[in-house]
Amino acid sequence: MSGLVETLLWGVVNGCIYILLATGLNIIFGVMKLVNFAHGQLLMIGAYVAFTAATVFGLNAYLSILVAIVTIALIGAGLERLTFRRVLGTDKLNEIFVSLGLIYVFENVAVLLWGNKLKQIKSPFQGLGLSLGEVSISYDLLLAISVVTVILIALFVLIKKTKIGLAMRATSQRSDTSMLMGVNIEKVYIFTFALGAALAGAAGALYGIIFPFNPSIGALPTIKAFAIIMLGGLGSIPGAIIGGLLYGIAENTAVYFLGGIWQDAIAFALLIIVLVIRPTGLFGEKGE
Amino acid sequence: MQKMFANLFGSIGRELLSFYRSEKFYFVLGAMAIGAIIPLFVSDYVVGEVLTPMIIFTIYASSWNLLAYSGQGSLGHAAFLGIGGFASALLAIKLGVPPIFGLFLGSLFSAAIGLLIGLACVRLKAWFLAMVTFGFSVIIVTLISQFDTVIGGIMGFPTPLLVERGLPFYYMTFALAAISIFAMYLLMKSKMGLAFRAIHENELEAKMIGINTAKYRLLAFVLSTFFAGLAGGLYAQSIRYIQVSVFDAYYSFLPLMMVVIGGLRTMEGPIIGSVIIVSIESYLPRIDPIMQGLMGPLFPSVSNVGPPLRMLSLGLFLVIVVVFLPKGVSSLLYKICNYFREETKEVNKLEGN
Numbered sequence: 001m002s003g004l005v006e007t008l009l010w011g012v013v014n015g016c017i018y019i020l021l022a023t024g025l026n027i028i029f030g031v032m033k034l035v036n037f038a039h040g041q042l043l044m045i046g047a048y049v050a051f052t053a054a055t056v057f058g059l060n061a062y063l064s065i066l067v068a069i070v071t072i073a074l075i076g077a078g079l080e081r082l083t084f085r086r087v088l089g090t091d092k093l094n095e096i097f098v099s100l101g102l103i104y105v106f107e108n109v110a111v112l113l114w115g116n117k118l119k120q121i122k123s124p125f126q127g128l129g130l131s132l133g134e135v136s137i138s139y140d141l142l143l144a145i146s147v148v149t150v151i152l153i154a155l156f157v158l159i160k161k162t163k164i165g166l167a168m169r170a171t172s173q174r175s176d177t178s179m180l181m182g183v184n185i186e187k188v189y190i191f192t193f194a195l196g197a198a199l200a201g202a203a204g205a206l207y208g209i210i211f212p213f214n215p216s217i218g219a220l221p222t223i224k225a226f227a228i229i230m231l232g233g234l235g236s237i238p239g240a241i242i243g244g245l246l247y248g249i250a251e252n253t254a255v256y257f258l259g260g261i262w263q264d265a266i267a268f269a270l271l272i273i274v275l276v277i278r279p280t281g282l283f284g285e286k287g288e
Numbered sequence: 289m290q291k292m293f294a295n296l297f298g299s300i301g302r303e304l305l306s307f308y309r310s311e312k313f314y315f316v317l318g319a320m321a322i323g324a325i326i327p328l329f330v331s332d333y334v335v336g337e338v339l340t341p342m343i344i345f346t347i348y349a350s351s352w353n354l355l356a357y358s359g360q361g362s363l364g365h366a367a368f369l370g371i372g373g374f375a376s377a378l379l380a381i382k383l384g385v386p387p388i389f390g391l392f393l394g395s396l397f398s399a400a401i402g403l404l405i406g407l408a409c410v411r412l413k414a415w416f417l418a419m420v421t422f423g424f425s426v427i428i429v430t431l432i433s434q435f436d437t438v439i440g441g442i443m444g445f446p447t448p449l450l451v452e453r454g455l456p457f458y459y460m461t462f463a464l465a466a467i468s469i470f471a472m473y474l475l476m477k478s479k480m481g482l483a484f485r486a487i488h489e490n491e492l493e494a495k496m497i498g499i500n501t502a503k504y505r506l507l508a509f510v511l512s513t514f515f516a517g518l519a520g521g522l523y524a525q526s527i528r529y530i531q532v533s534v535f536d537a538y539y540s541f542l543p544l545m546m547v548v549i550g551g552l553r554t555m556e557g558p559i560i561g562s563v564i565i566v567s568i569e570s571y572l573p574r575i576d577p578i579m580q581g582l583m584g585p586l587f588p589s590v591s592n593v594g595p596p597l598r599m600l601s602l603g604l605f606l607v608i609v610v611v612f613l614p615k616g617v618s619s620l621l622y623k624i625c626n627y628f629r630e631e632t633k634e635v636n637k638l639e640g641n
Contacts, residue, residue, distance in 0.1 A: 035415045037363075083607055083611060086611045087610060087611060087614075090614065091552075091614075092415065093356065093359075093361050093552070094610050094614065096361060096363075096415065096418060097544065097548045097606060097610045098606075098607055098610050098611070100541055100544065100545070100603075100606065101603045101604065101605075101606030101607035101610065102603065102607060103603065104599050104600065104602055104603025104604075104606070105600055105603040105604055105607070107599070108596040108597070108599045108600035108603065109600060111590060111596040112587045112589075112590060112593065112596050112597070112600070113587065113589070114589055115589030115590055116590070219537060223419065223422055223423065223426075226419050227419065227423070230416065230419070261430055261433050261434065262430060264426050264430070265426055265427045265429075265430035265431070268423030268424070268426055268427050269427060271419075271420070271423055272408060272409075272420055272423060272424070272427075275408070275409065275412060275416065275420060276408045276409070
């Protein structure tokens with residue numbers, strides 16, 4: 001019984017990381033209609049940036065999340081300006097090609113800078129936890145869940161209440177018309193990409209606190225984040241949140257009942273089944 | 289417009305005739321002559337480890353290109369490479385099918401799996417399909433690991449001998465590649481190819497003029513997986529061993545890189561791309577010690593900076609090609625050819641005057 005509860009908890013924590021990644025991808029897709037397959041590599045770089053901030057500069061692990069967010073946002077802005085802007089609106093496959101090239105670039109830059117060995121960010125609460133009867137919950141997991149909640153609330157406020165959020169929503173609906181209404185869509189694009197990248201950076205820092213990581217961890221989370229977006233519906237942030245939680249829990253439960261080798265396969269099986277039944281995703285709108 | 293209608297009603301015979309009359313014919317003849325003669329002058333090692341993989345990956349990349357013609361993309365083509373390889377090897381070992389039939393049965397099996405996957409996802413948009421195929425290549429690894437007692441894929445096993453390695457195997461692969469690529473060329477010149485192009489240009493409009501887009505997308509997918517399976521069977525033969533690592537994402541991204549670098553949606557693109565990438569992968573490791581001496585002290589956390597630097601430059605190369613040379617290296621070659629043609633024209637004109 002306690003095993004199952006812990007499985008569910010880990011599922012929620014995994015889900016939280018997936019939510020950040022999937023929301024970032026979804027914002028980018030929603031506003032720019034761009035698919036960035038190198039999103040998981042931004043997570044990986046985020047984990048390494050937070051690691052460097054925590055070990056080299058002796059920052060608290062949870063403060064290093066902020067460093068990761070800012071750095072990855074800047075990297076994201078640079079990427080949008082230098083690569084994606086040039087292929088945006090050309091062949092859809094070109095975006096996939098560029099992001100695949102970026103995957104190679106990021107992974108190997110990480111290998112060159114930080115090496116291939118597994119690393120983990122040292123948390124100040126290592127080994128400490130709440131114990132409720134048989135189940136013990138580490139503070140890190142609880143903190144991760146609260147950090148994600150805070151970030152999501154901030155994101156919600158940003159999109160619903162601020163001017164740039166309004167511009168983003170307008171661009172996502174009709175980019176041409178919003179341009180005519182005086183929205184500088186190039187600025188909106190660069191901001192959107194930086195925002196999505198920042199979310200990936202935050203996800204990476206949290207990942208680095210909870211799990212050990214190396215330069216090749218980025219690939220699978222990207223694919224899973226895409227799966228979540230498709231489950232939740234393209235462009236829908238609530239869908240990404242619900243999808244992310246469900247996915248994290250489903251994945252961990254599958255490992256608990258079926259064994260570790262099924263971890264990745266079960267998720268994709270689920271995805272393929274959903275897409276066959278509903279090509280637009282569970283909560284997706286018709287037409288996309 | 290007229291040309292389009294001529295294409296639409298053109299039969300294969302007319303295509304062959306126009307191909308024979310076009311300049312391209314001489315290029316193809318020249319390329320085939322080079323491909324046939326070069327192996328006679330190089331060492332066995334080069335034939336086995338460089339030229340044969342080049343030819344096999346040309347088939348593989350062309351199969352990916354065929355899919356791209358219809359506006360679809362796959363990020364999990366390694367699934368079909370692997371299925372082709374495993375099926376052809378297992379058929380020969382477990383059921384005693386002669387390896388040459390095993391090769392084709394393996395490709396057919398790969399196409400059959402492709403049909404099943406395709407049926408599930410022809411309605412999906414380009415990047416959805418890319419994701420699903422990637423997911424499928426992950427699932428296949430799990431399945432093969434799960435049924436390891438029957439298949440034995442984790443440790444791998446040697447494949448049965450089809451043709452003597454070295455020159456005979458090279459020429460067989462070369463012939464198969466020539467047939468495959470020519471078949472794809474005719475396919476793209478036929479009505480079916482026109483439908484593929486129309487779907488890629490604008491799916492909605494293609495539907496409006498009466499093209500059954502789902503059918504043609506499925507056809508493209510099945511044909512592509514057939515050729516990927518053929519490449520897989522040959523690949524398993526060429527390395528004489530098959531293992532579950534053939535499903536790695538590396539093998540899924542390889543055809544994509546070759547096609548994009550060579551020239552997307554051109555017949556010569558996969559060939560040029562395959563030659564470039566295989567040469568890079570075979571010969572660039574030789575400068576690793578030099579790179580280690582030059583760059584090693586800068587990156588103390590890695591023991592050998594060669595492989596990551598190589599992969600890094602490959603990634604950069606891909607991005608640069610897509611951004612600055614969207615039609616690939618082949619378009620560059622055309623430009624150079626045209627430039628020289630203009631030169632000769634001008635010289636002729638001057639001499640005429």
